[in-house]
Amino acid sequence: MAIKNIVFDFEGVFIKYVPFNIFKKYFPNKEAMEKFFLEINKEELSYEADMGLSSYYDLIKRRIKEFPQYAQMLSYYNDNWIDAIVEIPETIALAKDLKRAGYKLFGLSNFAFDKTKEMFDKFNFQKLLDGFVVSSFVGVIKPDVKIYKLLCDKFNISPQESIFFDDRVENVEGAKKAGLYGEVFTTAAAARRDLLSFGIDNI
Numbered sequence: 001m002a003i004k005n006i007v008f009d010f011e012g013v014f015i016k017y018v019p020f021n022i023f024k025k026y027f028p029n030k031e032a033m034e035k036f037f038l039e040i041n042k043e044e045l046s047y048e049a050d051m052g053l054s055s056y057y058d059l060i061k062r063r064i065k066e067f068p069q070y071a072q073m074l075s076y077y078n079d080n081w082i083d084a085i086v087e088i089p090e091t092i093a094l095a096k097d098l099k100r101a102g103y104k105l106f107g108l109s110n111f112a113f114d115k116t117k118e119m120f121d122k123f124n125f126q127k128l129l130d131g132f133v134v135s136s137f138v139g140v141i142k143p144d145v146k147i148y149k150l151l152c153d154k155f156n157i158s159p160q161e162s163i164f165f166d167d168r169v170e171n172v173e174g175a176k177k178a179g180l181y182g183e184v185f186t187t188a189a190a191a192r193r194d195l196l197s198f199g200i201d202n203i
Contacts, residue, residue: 002161002199003103003161003162003163003181003195003198003199003200004103004104004157004158004161004162005103005104005105005106005157005158005161005162005163006098006103006104006105006106006162006163006165006195007105007106007107007108007151007162007163007164007165007175007180008091008095008105008106008107008108008129008164008165008166008185009107009108009109009142009164009165009166009167009168009171009185010107010109010111010119010125011109011110011111011167012166012167012168012185013088013091013165013166013167013185014087014088014091014092014095014107014123014125015085015086015087015088015119015123015125016085016086016087016088017084017085018084018085018086019033019084020033021083021084021086022076022077022080022081022083022084023036023073023077025076026073026076036070039067040063040066040067040070040074045059045060045063047141049112049115049136050110050111050112050135050136050141051135051136051139051140051141052112052113052135052136052137052138052139055112055113055114056081056112056114056115057078057114060074060075060077060078061078081115082118082119082122085119085122085123087123087125088188090187090188090189091125091188091191092125092128093188094188094191094192094203095125095128095129096128097203098195098200098203099128100203101200101202101203103200104130104155104157105128105129105130106129106130106131106132106133106151106155106157106162107126107129107131107132107133107134108132108133108142108147108148108151108164108166109132109133109134109135110134110135110136110141110142111134111135111136112136113134113136113137116134116136116137130155131154131155133147133150133151133154135147138150142166142168142170142171142174143168143170143171143173143174143175143177144174145174145177145178147174148164148174148175148177148178148179148180149178152178152179152180159178159179159180160179160180162180162181163180163181163182163183163194163195163198164180164181164182164183165182165183165184165185165191165194166182166184166185167184167185167186168184169184172184181198
């Protein structure tokens with residue numbers, strides 16, 4: 001069955017998250033920053049935000065109460081986190097080529113609802129999409145099979161006619177379990193080669 005729909009993750013595909021852009025003001029290197037992330041359990045924070053259990057801003061404020069010694073740094077991050085986001089122009093170019101060739105484009109991302117709005121205010125890649133699902137708005141995160149099925153049901157797309165790109169292996173495996181084709185995203189150039197292997201040779 002021919003591929004008609006291309007589904008993209010956001011972070012690691014359309015955008016890069018580079019937190020050291022912000023935290024270099026406070027840490028001498030990335031290793032020190034990562035140690036700090038472990039201390040404040042940033043992974044748990046991200047999970048709660050991606051699930052839509054709370055806004056990212058409120059979660060940071062909660063961390064400030066738990067770690068008052070980091071209040072200034074966390075407040076600065078809360079106010080400037082968008083500076084950690086960098087757009088990936090090569091993926092934008094790929095999406096435009098796919099759009100011109102007549103393919104339907106969709107987004108599927110684990111992201112906080114408050115950060116999503118701010119990101120969309122700054123960037124325009126989402127305007128290339130025919131639709132998208134963001135985890136925090138639906139209370140399900142990748143790689144749960146439910147979120148891929150939700151995307152397909154919402155936009156009436158056939159999983160067998162769709163390919164999903166994500167920079168995380170587990171999320172690609174989740175897509176495959178839901179019946180989509182899937183490829184791990186590394187670069188836009190590699191994604192073009194992957195698409196070629198699926199018969200997409202008109203971009």
